[in-house]
Amino acid sequence: MSEVIDRPLREDDKPAATRLRIVDCDVHPSLRSTDDLSEFLPKRWQQHLKEYGSHLRTPYLFTTPYPRSSPLIARRDAWPPTGGPPGSDLAFMQKQHLDPLDVEFGILQVLDLFIFSQQNLEFGAAIQRAINDWQLAFWSHRDPRLKASILVGQDGVDLAIAEIERCAKIGEYVQINVSPRANEPLGRRRYWPIYERAQELGLPLGIHVGGYGGHAPTGGGWPSYYVEEHQSNAHTIAAQLASLVIEGVPERFPKLKFVFIEGGFGWIPSAVWRMDQHFERFRSEVPHLKRKPSEYVREHFWFTTQPIDEPDEARHLRSLIEWVGIDRLLFSSDYPHWDFDDPRFAFKTPLTDAERKKIFSTNARAVYKF
Amino acid sequence: MARHIVASTSEIPRGGNKVVDVAGRDIVVFHVNGEFFALLNRCPHEGAPLEKAACVARLTSPEPGIYQRSRVGEMLRCPWHGWEFDMRNGQSWFDPKRVKIRSYPVAVERGEELQKGPYVAETFPVHVEDSYVIVEV
Numbered sequence: 001m002s003e004v005i006d007r008p009l010r011e012d013d014k015p016a017a018t019r020l021r022i023v024d025c026d027v028h029p030s031l032r033s034t035d036d037l038s039e040f041l042p043k044r045w046q047q048h049l050k051e052y053g054s055h056l057r058t059p060y061l062f063t064t065p066y067p068r069s070s071p072l073i074a075r076r077d078a079w080p081p082t083g084g085p086p087g088s089d090l091a092f093m094q095k096q097h098l099d100p101l102d103v104e105f106g107i108l109q110v111l112d113l114f115i116f117s118q119q120n121l122e123f124g125a126a127i128q129r130a131i132n133d134w135q136l137a138f139w140s141h142r143d144p145r146l147k148a149s150i151l152v153g154q155d156g157v158d159l160a161i162a163e164i165e166r167c168a169k170i171g172e173y174v175q176i177n178v179s180p181r182a183n184e185p186l187g188r189r190r191y192w193p194i195y196e197r198a199q200e201l202g203l204p205l206g207i208h209v210g211g212y213g214g215h216a217p218t219g220g221g222w223p224s225y226y227v228e229e230h231q232s233n234a235h236t237i238a239a240q241l242a243s244l245v246i247e248g249v250p251e252r253f254p255k256l257k258f259v260f261i262e263g264g265f266g267w268i269p270s271a272v273w274r275m276d277q278h279f280e281r282f283r284s285e286v287p288h289l290k291r292k293p294s295e296y297v298r299e300h301f302w303f304t305t306q307p308i309d310e311p312d313e314a315r316h317l318r319s320l321i322e323w324v325g326i327d328r329l330l331f332s333s334d335y336p337h338w339d340f341d342d343p344r345f346a347f348k349t350p351l352t353d354a355e356r357k358k359i360f361s362t363n364a365r366a367v368y369k370f
Numbered sequence: 371m372a373r374h375i376v377a378s379t380s381e382i383p384r385g386g387n388k389v390v391d392v393a394g395r396d397i398v399v400f401h402v403n404g405e406f407f408a409l410l411n412r413c414p415h416e417g418a419p420l421e422k423a424a425c426v427a428r429l430t431s432p433e434p435g436i437y438q439r440s441r442v443g444e445m446l447r448c449p450w451h452g453w454e455f456d457m458r459n460g461q462s463w464f465d466p467k468r469v470k471i472r473s474y475p476v477a478v479e480r481g482e483e484l485q486k487g488p489y490v491a492e493t494f495p496v497h498v499e500d501s502y503v504i505v506e507v
């Protein structure tokens with residue numbers, strides 16, 4: 001007979017004061033409505049938002065990005081009792097997520113208003129500015145566990161730099177977020193001024209999957225189904241990893257750190273093996289690379305864990321974790337989205353206490369310096 | 371196994387559910403088309419609360435482009451990752467042998483009958499004219 005998984009709650013499944021406090025690198029706050037931004041968005045852009053809304057590059061007419069799998073891609077139990085969309089009520093987020101899971105720090109990742117996909121760069125920059133201020137006023141200042149990111153649209157490089165300077169002066173942000181679906185691959189030279197500034201400021205670059213670019217998310221074109229598209233998150237950021245490494249970004253900016261968020265990590269070994277193998281053969285094409293791609297990956301890139309891969313055999317997950325590196329992984333829950341990972345059950349393979357500590361806390365604390 | 375009176379039938383509307391604590395267990399009782407089902411209130415995957423699950427139909431497709439719905443309301447779709455379970459026995463749709471929610475036998479009995487039996491002692495007030503949902507744990 002095969003084993004039936006109908007696990008009752010064990011004593012150590014319950015969060016307790018003695019258990020590891022975690023750093024959650026992917027928490028999604030939401031606007032209750034765009035009115036939340038009224039104090040941060042100049043009148044001219046409020047008007048624009050009302051009259052024109054988003055101008056995106058999605059190819060299909062009437063393809064709204066939501067619902068995907070469930071309304072607002074959210075857990076069904078994450079709708080605040082007070083109304084508003086999931087992730088929009090701090091008290092409820094505290095009660096449902098931060099307190100019971102013993103989250104010591106949560107890093108905010110805002111996706112509202114298709115923030116990285118706006119084609120009107122001025123409008124995009126105005127929204128990014130407003131959202132950056134809103135993250136502090138509505139979240140970090142009300143709950144110091146929550147850490148904000150500087151969101152910028154890298155296609156308007158000068159606008160992005162101006163926003164980075166403005167936020168860096170405030171000094172409360174823990175990373176700079178750029179889009180994984182910009183006009184060009186992330187390694188291209190046009191984006192380097194952002195990387196240069198990030199290195200000088202000592203801020204990691206966060207790249208959260210998703211968004212709507214004008215390019216198909218797979219090399220084969222546009223997927224028909226959401227399940228197919230969800231799969232493509234991994235291809236998209238694998239391509240971005242290759243672009244950054246092979247264009248020489250880590251070679252050029254030796255102190256820069258990248259955090260790939262919500263891309264999972266199962267795809268990494270094969271992507272890196274292949275890069276190394278090709279590098280051996282085609283070295284002369286990329287003489288600006290002084291070391292093997294895998295070495296750059298191991299020093300400059302971190303990966304958040306969700307959505308975690310669930311192979312049939314736990315030991316396969318174990319080898320993946322070992323190969324990618326216990327030091328490279330940062331726990332993330334993706335709260336309140338439907339593919340949320342519960343830190344108590346997501347890793348269906350044994351981890352030692354020391355390993356847990358790294359993945360759930362100290363790796364992130366070292367990358368983000370808190 | 372002991373029998374526990376957990377609700378009067380009118381307390382759980384069609385399509386609704388009630389969470390009860392029976393012998394220290396968090397159990398959720400669903401009402402589907404006049405039938406009641408009791409399951410552990412916890413998804414075997416990552417532990418989501420099943421009281422927030424959607425009661426959906428079984429959707430099958432013999433070939434691309436053809437879709438069939440059956441057993442409307444009898445499948446449970448987990449509120450987190452959407453794994454689907456059969457409410458009748460807790461079996462998961464994608465891996466029925468390995469993954470299941472613990473389910474409990476349920477009966478509906480008239481208050482009249484219950485008052486005759488040993489169940490009057492339960493703290494739940496039982497009225498002769500009502501019907502009650504009984505879960506066996």
Ligand code: FES
Pocket residue numbers: 413414415416417418448449450451452453
């Ligand atoms: S917790 Fe139910 S499907 Fe994942």
